[in-house]
Amino acid sequence: MPAPLPRVAAAPSVPAPLLRVAAALLVVGMIVGVGTPAAAAPVLPEDSPGCLQAPQSVETGIPWPQSRLGAERAWPLTRGDGVTVAIVDTGIGADSPQLRGRVMRGVDLTKGGSPRADNDCFGHGTFIAGIIGAAPAAGTGFTGVAPGVRLLPVRVANSMEDGTAGLLAKGVRAAVDAGADVVNISASTSSPEASLVAAIRYAEEKDVVVVAAAANGAQQAKTVAYPAALPTVLAVGAIDASxxxxxxxxxGKHLGLTAPGVDVVSVGPGGPGHWQGSGTSYAVPFVVGVAALVRAYRPKLTAAEVRHRLIATSDHPALALPDPGFGWGVVNPSAAVSSVLPEEDGTGGVAAPLTAVRPDLPPPDPIGPTVAALGAGLAIVLIGMVCLLTVLMPAGHRRGWRPARVAEVRRSPPP
Structure with missing residues (x-):
């Protein structure tokens, strides 16, 4: 799990425990033969090698990813209410204060698994769930992108040793069958195993948005990560604070979007408190949260149309797009929710076929419909004023601009 934050607020004064760094986390790629994990290296307390303990430090400010993306600008329109997001991972700690009340029972597919997955010994799934849907809380500026969503845990691993591509495929199917609208996959493999390809196809047939990590193997340029490289999956890379x-x-050519993935803050099981870590695993849930906002506000859009909207409204650097490192740009929550795309009709559906992954669009208006409504209101006021002046000005001119009538108020004489 990620390293603890350097800032400590309202935490008991105890000696900092020794820390050990594990080699990887939820590493499907290592199990099936590639060794390019999508997840950041976890840091566990030395005196608790089995399960991640409640974080002892609290992020009191606003973390840079939250400041950079500004998801709260979309919240007047939607907070993701009514959307179910599945995290195919190590479970979710329902006891984390900022997640409490919105974590479903879930599905545990691991060997000897429990009937539910709303607990998380390892902590990785909880960290991801926090980035997606942590509720605002007193004493911290950390919040999730879509704090109104329901969080569905699908456990496919309990540690770095027991993940497999086949189990990941079962997890995707279980998430779809349990009613997920969006699926977060922060794991990868180098082999497009048939069961995983079929599971992703099944998700697309059921109109479910799947977002996956591009993996942490930048030094292995020839390696392609799956399921991120599959055509109906939105692959996500990571940027830093700069x-x-x-x-x-x-x-790679398969990259769709980028999002914050360095020194990312989120919650762990128990708490209150926060952890910090880096990896493309932690970039994925930012895009997943935005997809949930779009699905809540624009429910008529299909999974393909949601992916298109996220790509078409992203912030893109001055590069030839798609860029092998940035994809089509950095996800933009407010623009993704509120922008009006020329290929969409007024009801939120798509009126014209999507002929390109990213059309040549002007920079999206992040305020969108709000500005349009204000403009319409102002136009009505101006029309009314013109009509009023059309009636009053000729009459005033005829009177030489003298008052039309002078009324005097006289007191009646006393009786």
Missing amino acids: GALADFSQQ
């Missing part, structure tokens, strides 16, 4: 591509973020 806006530069993270040095570990894998590149």
Whole structure:
């Protein structure tokens, strides 16, 4: 799990425990033979090697990813209410205060698994769930992108040792069958195993948006990560606080979008408190959260149309797009929710066929419909004023601009 934050607020004064860094986390790629994990290296307390303990430090400010994306600008329109997001991972700690009340029972597919997955020994799935849907809380500026969503845990691993591509495929199917609208996959494999390809196809047939990590194998340029490289999956890379591509973020033609993935803050099981970590695993849930906002506000859009909208409204650097490192740009929550695309009709559906992954659009208006409504109101006021002046000005001219009538108020004489 990620390293603890350097800032500590309202935490008991105890000696900092020794920390050990595990080699990887939820590494499907290592199990099936590639060794390019999508997840950041976890840091576990030395005196608790089995399960991640409640974080002892609290992020009191606003973390840079939240400041950079500004998801709260979309919240007047939607907070993701009514949308179910599945995290195919290590479970979700329902006892985390900022997630409490919105974590479903879920599905545990691991060997000897429990009937539910709303607990998380390892902590990775909880960290991801927090980025997607952590509710605002007193004492911290950390919040999730879509704090109104329902969080569906699908456990396919309990540690770095027991993930497989086949189990990941079962997890995707279980998420779809449990009613997920969006699926987060922060894991990868180098082999497009038939069961995984079929599971992704099944998700697309059921109109479910699937978002996956591009992986952390930037040094292995020839390696392609799956399921991120499959055509109906939105692959996500990572940027740092300066806006530069993270040095570990894998590149390729399959890359769709980028999002914050360096020094990312989120919650862990228990709490209150926060952890911090880096990896393309942690860039994925930012895009997943935005997809949930779009699905809530524009329910008529299909999964393909949601992917198109996220790509078409992204912030893109001055590069030839698609760029092998940035894809089509950095996800933009407010623009993704509110922008009016020329190929969409007024009811939120798509009126024209999507002929390109990213059309040549002017920079999206992040305020969108709000500005349009204000403009319409102002136009009505101006029309009314013109009509009024059309009636009053000729009459005033005829009177030489003298008052039309002078009324005097006289007191009646006393009786």
